[in-house]
Amino acid sequence: MATAELQIGDVVADREVHLTRESLVRYAGASGDFNPIHYRDDVAERVGLPGVLAHGMLTMGVAIGTIIPWLGDSGRLLEYGVRFTRPVVVDPEAGATLRIVATVGAIEDDGVVRVDLAVTHEDTSVLGKAQARVRVS
Amino acid sequence: MNPELVGRSFPPTAPYLVGREKVREFARAVFTTDPQHTDPAAARALGYADVVAPPTFAMVIQDLALQQLLADPETGIILERTVHGDQRFRYSRPIVAGDKLTATLSVTGIRALGKASMVTSEAEITDASGAHVVTATSVLVVGGDD
Numbered sequence: 001m002a003t004a005e006l007q008i009g010d011v012v013a014d015r016e017v018h019l020t021r022e023s024l025v026r027y028a029g030a031s032g033d034f035n036p037i038h039y040r041d042d043v044a045e046r047v048g049l050p051g052v053l054a055h056g057m058l059t060m061g062v063a064i065g066t067i068i069p070w071l072g073d074s075g076r077l078l079e080y081g082v083r084f085t086r087p088v089v090v091d092p093e094a095g096a097t098l099r100i101v102a103t104v105g106a107i108e109d110d111g112v113v114r115v116d117l118a119v120t121h122e123d124t125s126v127l128g129k130a131q132a133r134v135r136v137s
Numbered sequence: 138m139n140p141e142l143v144g145r146s147f148p149p150t151a152p153y154l155v156g157r158e159k160v161r162e163f164a165r166a167v168f169t170t171d172p173q174h175t176d177p178a179a180a181r182a183l184g185y186a187d188v189v190a191p192p193t194f195a196m197v198i199q200d201l202a203l204q205q206l207l208a209d210p211e212t213g214i215i216l217e218r219t220v221h222g223d224q225r226f227r228y229s230r231p232i233v234a235g236d237k238l239t240a241t242l243s244v245t246g247i248r249a250l251g252k253a254s255m256v257t258s259e260a261e262i263t264d265a266s267g268a269h270v271v272t273a274t275s276v277l278v279v280g281g282d283d
Contacts, residue, residue, distance in 0.1 A: 017168045030159075030166035031197055047217070056221050058167065061193035065169030068191070073183045074173060074231040077192055081225030081274075 006104050006113060006136065013070045013102040017062050019054055019088070020095040027058040041092070051089040059088055059098060063117045063130055066100040076135045078112065083128035088121045096121055111137035138247060138254040138279060139213045146243040150201040152265065157234040160188045167191050180233070187234035195226050199260040199273035202242035206258060214256065218280030222255060225274040237265040240273075252281030 006012075024038045033055055036043040044052045060082050068074060090096045098121055105116035117130035157177070164174035169191045172179035180188045207216055232238065239262070246257040260273045 023166075027166040030163045032200060057193055057196050057224065060224060061167030061169065061191060064192045065167050065171075068169055068171045068173075074189045074192060075183070075185075077228055077231070079225070079227045080192055081223065083223050084221055 006107060008104050008107060010104045011101060012104060012115060013067045013100075015066050015100055017098045017100070018095055019058070019062075019090050019098065021052065021090060021092055023095075024052065024054060024058070024090060027055055027061075031055065031057060033057065049087070049089075051091065054088040054090050054096065056082075056084040056087075059084075059119060059126060060130075062098055063100050063119045063127060064132060066117070067102045067115060067132065067134070070102070071134060077132060078135060079133040080131070082117075082130040084126075085128040086121075086124060086126045088126050098126070105131065108133070111135055138256070139211060140247060142212055142244045142256070143247050144244065146241065147202060147205045149239045149241045150198070150205075152237040152239050153198050153201065155190060155194075155232055155234050155236045155238065157188050160190045160194065160234050163194050163197070164188075164191050167193065177234075185231070185233045190232040190234070192226060192228070192231070194232055195228075195262060195271045195273050196224070198232075198238045198240050198262050199242075199275070202240035202260040203258065203275065206242060206244070214277070214279050220278050221275065222278040223274075223276035227272045227274075229269045229271065232262075232270060236270070238262050238270060245274075250278065254279045254281075 028034050038055050088096050101118045103116050106114040113136050115132045119127040161175050173189045177187050240260040242260045244258050248255045256277045262271045
């Protein structure tokens with residue numbers, strides 16, 4: 001992997017991940033975030049949410065996971081940030097599908113590239129400024 | 138919201154020992170099952186002592202430090218009115234099974250956003266030797282009183 005081979009706009013990785021209520025319970029256990037808005041419809045409704053939501057950190061984790069096979073070594077990841085702009089409602093029957101497209105957003109000096117992650121649910125963006133800075137050479 | 142919170146630091150959290158099965162469990166939960174996260178041999182081939190945690194695993198350690206902030210009644214932060222606005226990680230190296238990690242939290246900024254407040258905090262996560270591993274920065278949006 002070398003910067004010279006990459007151009008702005010190149011798609012380096014993309015995937016779809018289907019989330020179900022089981023995914024949310026699994027993430028709650030793995031992360032220790034047991035906020036009930038992520039698995040209880042009654043609590044979500046009481047606090048005025050449109051439904052049970054995926055953890056923002058689950059979406060953030062799924063998004064960056066998309067580029068790990070391309071990166072090859074997690075140690076190439078220098079920085080990763082997101083803004084949580086829209087909640088992902090996970091229907092008890094249908095679940096929710098996240099689509100992630102990772103594109104070269106900028107090529108910096110010293111073999112560092114900014115990868116922009118477009119993360120959508122039902123064609124609507126759910127993360128803002130989801131960007132990773134990675135060392136590619 | 139207590140404005141005197143800016144600049145406040147909390148004591149380092151008790152060391153967190155990163156377990157191999159915990160890394161595997163977390164990798165599965167974030168749909169990130171590249172072999173470096175699950176197979177010690179694949180991780181060793183990349184130069185790591187054991188399986189490599191997915192990038193957002195740092196949140197598990199950061200959360201231990203954030204709990205100090207959220208548990209303190211003097212902060213004026215009410216959990217039911219708090220949402221996660223932004224999250225950022227700056228890495229010196231990935232977290233690896235076997236690491237003993239400590240997080241030290243400081244509040245770096247508070248900004249008004251209408252009736253809400255945006256509270257920025259930084260958790261500096263270091264290993265047993267004291268070396269920097271990752272800095273985790275969160276913006277919490279805390280709703281107003283009404």
